[in-house]
Every structure is written in structure tokens, then in C-alpha cells.
Amino acid sequence: MDSTAPPPPPQWAVDMNSPAPQRTTKASSIPDPPGFSSAKASSKQQRQQPQQQTTTPRKTGDTDALKLKKAWELALAPTKQIPMNAIMMYMSGNSLQIFSIMMVFMLFKGPIQGLLSTNSAFAKFESEGTKGQMWMVKAVYMLMQCGLLALGVWKVNAMGLLPTTRSDWLAWETERQPLERAYFAFD
Template identity: 65%
Template sequence: MVAPQPKWVLELNSGLPAKSKHATSIPDPPGLSASKPMTGKQAKKSQAAGRKIPTTEETETLKLKKAWEVALAPAKQLPMQAIMGYMSGNSLQIFSIMMVFMLFKNPIQAISQTNLAFSRFESPGTRSQMLGIKAVYVLMQCLLLGLGIYKVNSMGLLPTTRSDWLAWETERQPLERAYFAFGQ
């Protein structure tokens, strides 16, 4: 025995309701035809027919804009990473250690995959300009690496003081000795 379908299912399957007399003064929104709904293929064909094909110059300009967006994306991460570094503190805890690890891992990985990141934007017309964009990308990644080095230094993990190198220090030999004279 099949349960009867709910009212909303019947209304959904029946299609668009007929227009009432009261709605004739309101025009249909752009793209809606009152006859019958279009399928996915028909909608794609109508969009493709109305759209002009971009020229190679327009395509190259768009590729360069997108490449600049990718190149400057690490600069947008820099303030967020700095705030996270400040909030994590300078003590050795799992959160601060993982944050420092990510500050080193992600930029090194991104620098090693620079050509892969920009391969979709390269074309014969944009190849000469991509070198500068890639250089900016590597520079932005180096700024993130610098933030990681600063964080490691503020945590006290970099050997920057003389006391950090005491194991390699030799005992100083005095140039002269002083002996106390008792009595006189």
C-alpha cells in the first residue's frame, strides 16, 4: 500500500501554475520565459549564444590579473599569521610549536611549487611578465618565512647569545697572575 503524496510534492510535479489575472501587471524577471522551464542544456546553449568569445589579448590580461592575485595572496596571510603568533605566546606549548612548524612548512612548500602554481596562467604572450609575478610570489613567501624566524627567536629557540655557545668556548688563559703577600 502506497501512502498518498504530500500536497507540496503534487504541486512541485505539476509544473508552473497558470498566471492569474492579478499578476499580469508585474513583468517576468529577466531570463524567465513564461512558456516552459528550460533544461540545463538549453540554458547553457542560450548563455553561450549570447556571450561573445574573448580575444587572446583579453584572455592574457585576465590571466595576468589572476596571477597577480595568486602572487599577492601570501601578503594577505601575513597579518593573520602575525596575530596568531602573538596570541600563541612565547612559551613552548604544542599550539605555538605547531604554528611555527606551519610557518616554515607552508612557505617552503609553496616556493618549491612556484612553477606549478603559475602553470595555468602561462601562455606564450604572458611568459615574459610571469617572471616578475613569480618573483613577487617568492618574496611574499620569504616574508612568511621571516615571520617564522622572528617567532622562533622570540621563543628563545635561536642561538643568538654568547651563552648559547658555551660548549665550544675555551677557558681563557690569564696573561699574568697576582699572588697575595702575607705579612710584612
């Protein structure tokens, strides 16, 4: 034996480089997946044949429908946040602690940023075909953001931070007498 000869390649390398066996008949009724070729084409044949496009271009109506569907998903996303935020606000308590104050701050911050960036959030979905329908999507989005803001106002009121009743800081206001205790002078 010659010690300078390289060892033979392993069987798996030989199997990988050899072409797949040709199928003469289709054994099953399952079609081949897209992009599958049963026989390996040589590199010359691949260079000579132009690549065929496997994807068909979408119609603009289909694209507009998909854009509108995605826009509606974005518009209704704050609706899914309302129950979660309501539970979080309930669980944080009504006392003035750093945790509850930060929760209320974040509850106000998200919807305000959402309202200010409404047009930029829906800019990627606007096209000539969807322009007439986007005003309704934006209106629903803004309504849902206002719902989150209303939840924040409810929480601030529950914490006692809204001046809904007479308190000491409104001491300049004179106390009103109820009508039952008012005395009328008759002559």
C-alpha cells in the first residue's frame, strides 16, 4: 500500500455528491413541494436556463385589502389593553404610593403618545385604494385611545386627586346652605 494516497471519502460524502435516483412513475398522489426538482441539473444547464418566477404578482386590490386588514388590527389593539390595564389599576390600590403613581403615569403616557402619532402609525397602510377607508380606522383608533385615557381619569379620581367635591384647598368658596335650612322672612 502506498502511504501517500489519500483515504477514500466517507460513504455519506459520496451519497451527497451523487445524483438522486430517477423516479419513473409517481408512487403517491402527493405532489412535490414548490421548488423541488427530482433530478439535479448540471451547472451548465442552470446557467443556460433563465430562472422562472414561482411567485405571481398580487393584484392591487388584494394588497389594499391586506393593508386595510392590518390597519384594523392596529386600530383595535388598544381595545385589548383596556381589560389588562383596568385589572392592573384595580390591583395597584388607591393610596398615593410610588407604585400606583407610576402606574397612572404610564397609563396616561401610552394613549397620549398614541393620539399624537396617529397619522405616522397608519402611514404605512395608506395608499390610493385605502385612503377613503382610513379615516374610519383612525377614528376607531383614537376612540380606543380615549377609552384608555378615561380609565386613567377614573383611577386618578379613585385616588382622590380630582377636585370633584369641596375640599380644604377650595376654602375660599363659601359653604352653601341646603334649601331645607333656609329661613324665609315673611312680613
